[in-house]
Amino acid sequence: MRDLITSIDSTRLGFFKSILDEAELACFIRNETTSQLTNIFIGPLQPTLCLVNDADYERASELLRPHQSTEASFAEEWLCPACKESNPASFEVCWKCQTAKNE
Known part of the structure; x- marks a missing residue:
């Protein structure tokens, strides 16, 4: 498993997940429902788009690159x-x- 993108914007993560799902890359959003919780030792639990297979990282990054705005x-x-x-x-x-x- 490998973290791909962490964001407080769950809509954005859901959009990215749909792109990866369409490409048949196994992924999931960790902490999707716990983003409002805070752990005193590790800080906020932010939603993170994760890949199941580490080997898919480069391909997933390529697929998502056109949809990412560095400004945003x-x-x-x-x-x-x-x-x-x-x-x-x-x-x-x-x-x-x-x-x-x-x-």
């Missing part, structure tokens, strides 16, 4: 100006109230 992966979450909900950096509108992101 380094950007931080933003708070909606209307409802104050936290949103992933890649979202242009709030997932909860559809208010546009302030630039």
Whole structure:
């Protein structure tokens, strides 16, 4: 087993998993439902897309590369100006109230 991508954006991980599933690369999302929990010794348990077979790492990375934005992966979450909900950096509108992101 090998970790491929860790992200707080579970939608993004689900999208990446669907790409790998279509390519018949065995994978799963670890900590998918525990992202809000924190362990005092290891920190937050963030969702991570994992490959079952280490040998698939290069192929999986190649398949996902066109779908990854370096700008979005380094950007931080933003708070909606209307409802104050936290949103992933890649979202242009709030997932909860559809208010546009302030630039």
